[in-house]
Amino acid sequence: MTATDISATPVIRVENLSVFYRVGDEEHAAVTNASFALAPGDRLAIVGESGSGKTTLSSTVAGFQSAPNARVTHDAFEFDGKPLDRTVVHRLPHRTDGLSMVFQDAMTSLEPVWTVGSQLISVLRTESKRSGRKISRKDAVREAHEWLNRVGIVDAPRVMGARPYELSGGMRQRVMLAIALSGRPRLLIADEPTSALDASLSREVMELMVTLTEETGAALIIVTHDLNLCLEYAHRVLVMKDGDVVDDEPAKTIRTGAKDPYTQGLLACIPTLASVSVDRLPTLESIARDASLAPERLAS
Numbered sequence: 001m002t003a004t005d006i007s008a009t010p011v012i013r014v015e016n017l018s019v020f021y022r023v024g025d026e027e028h029a030a031v032t033n034a035s036f037a038l039a040p041g042d043r044l045a046i047v048g049e050s051g052s053g054k055t056t057l058s059s060t061v062a063g064f065q066s067a068p069n070a071r072v073t074h075d076a077f078e079f080d081g082k083p084l085d086r087t088v089v090h091r092l093p094h095r096t097d098g099l100s101m102v103f104q105d106a107m108t109s110l111e112p113v114w115t116v117g118s119q120l121i122s123v124l125r126t127e128s129k130r131s132g133r134k135i136s137r138k139d140a141v142r143e144a145h146e147w148l149n150r151v152g153i154v155d156a157p158r159v160m161g162a163r164p165y166e167l168s169g170g171m172r173q174r175v176m177l178a179i180a181l182s183g184r185p186r187l188l189i190a191d192e193p194t195s196a197l198d199a200s201l202s203r204e205v206m207e208l209m210v211t212l213t214e215e216t217g218a219a220l221i222i223v224t225h226d227l228n229l230c231l232e233y234a235h236r237v238l239v240m241k242d243g244d245v246v247d248d249e250p251a252k253t254i255r256t257g258a259k260d261p262y263t264q265g266l267l268a269c270i271p272t273l274a275s276v277s278v279d280r281l282p283t284l285e286s287i288a289r290d291a292s293l294a295p296e297r298l299a300s
């Protein structure tokens with residue numbers, strides 16, 4: 001799995017982005033000096049334990065940081081070659097043309113009382129207006145069907161007429177993906193897109209995301225706590241701990257290139273064929289003990 005041409009204009013370039021939250025009289029850094037650049041078709045995974053700052057980083061990059069106690073700083077932030085100012089925290093999530101986000105729980109991000117069809121058609125019409133392409137209602141309906149088929153929904157007419165609560169979790173996730181991608185984003189950010197799904201559905205949704213972003217040339221940021229998933233689907237892995245980026249490596253070489261003991265511990269916890277014969281799988285604590293490392297160096 002190789003990344004695309006890095007000499008192309010980056011879809012996104014972030015330099016030293018930090019996010020602080022004020023709680024009472026004190027300000028805590030939730031993300032410290034994160035930097036990355038993605039070319040079209042690149043896939044970046046942001047991985048780390050709960051509370052490490054993954055969602056804060058991805059939602060700030062998306063323009064969805066709206067916490068009233070948040071303060072954002074960056075040296076540079078460019079999207080599609082144009083500078084954007086993410087230091088301004090809007091009261092409501094701020095939409096950026098060409099950037100879509102999907103979340104863990106489709107139920108909270110889909111409009112609950114609108115049918116799937118009306119949500120999809122609304123995105124298609126907005127996109128066509130933006131790109132100066134005239135689209136009739138009939139064409140929008142046809143395109144909506146096509147998008148649902150692309151995400152593996154075969155009974156598109158029924159799903160078009162359904163409201164989100166009438167669909168299963170896996171179907172909702174597919175619908176959310178269709179809506180996100182039908183806006184033809186240059187960058188798709190997926191925050192724990194599969195963690196509410198069972199193992200085989202997770203794999204299907206991941207593969208769909210990869211295939212569809214490959215088809216459209218969109219860059220992809222996947223936020224996950226599942227390092228195994230990163231190794232399989234991402235080109236590059238950014239490992240976060242306590243707001244710091246402790247490793248930033250190509251997925252292909254992270255096993256040998258990881259510098260931080262935390263990343264090495266995470267990698268050692270991934271079950272392998274050899275672990276079939278092991279009574280107990282290693283944990284971050286057991287790895288720290290065996291390596292005579294203070295456990296807090298791995299997991300605090």
Ligand SMILES: Nc1ncnc2c1ncn2[C@@H]1O[C@H](COP(=O)(O)OP(=O)(O)OP(=O)(O)O)[C@@H](O)[C@H]1O
Pocket residue numbers: 021022023030048049050051052053054055056057067069225
């Ligand atoms: N609005 C807020 N005010 C104060 N602290 C916050 C706020 N939002 C997040 N935090 C803190 O910032 C840190 C990073 O949180 P964040 O949700 O980004 O982590 P995460 O890695 O995405 O965790 P998870 O995997 O559980 O979603 C945590 O310590 C969290 O408690």
